[in-house]
Amino acid sequence: MEILGRERRRRWSTAERLEIVAAVGVNGETLARVARRYDVSRSQIYQWRHQFRKRGLLPAPTGPTFLPVDLEAPMRHAEPVPEDIIASPVIVELCLAQGRRLRFDAGIEAAALTRLIRSVEAA
Known part of the structure; x- marks a missing residue:
């Protein structure tokens, strides 16, 4: 990353952008957490992902994504329903x-x- 001039505009290399975009979803990482970790906006990550898919650098999603769900975990603030x-x-x-x-x-x-x-x- 390079910081230029007074406006502190950051320049991310293509490799750095790919690393950030690829970090989303790894070990359950959310886009918001990745954005905070790399100090970049969520919309910027969405934009990079869109550009990479358009250029063929990222594979398009092939099918449904399954997330782990724990049905045994108690719900927070849940009230018993008669x-x-x-x-x-x-x-x-x-x-x-x-x-x-x-x-x-x-x-x-x-x-x-x-x-x-x-x-x-x-x-």
Whole structure:
């Protein structure tokens, strides 16, 4: 990397750009973490990746990407949901301001739902 003049504009070589773009996804690295590590904006990495793919320097994604998911890990801030709600697919839960939750039947009329939300928010 080379810093030029007062504006501190950085010049990245093609090899450095490829290294940064290739670092995304390795061992679960996110684009945001790679951008912070190399002190470059996320949009710049997207732009480089697009340019490299256009020039044929990066292979295009060939298929779906699978990410590891741990279904046994507890959810943060999760509240237990009563079993009768799980069994009924017509119940909707709406998360309102200040942690309030409103559960209602999916068939509720829009006007009644609006009045209900307003009264709960005003309480």
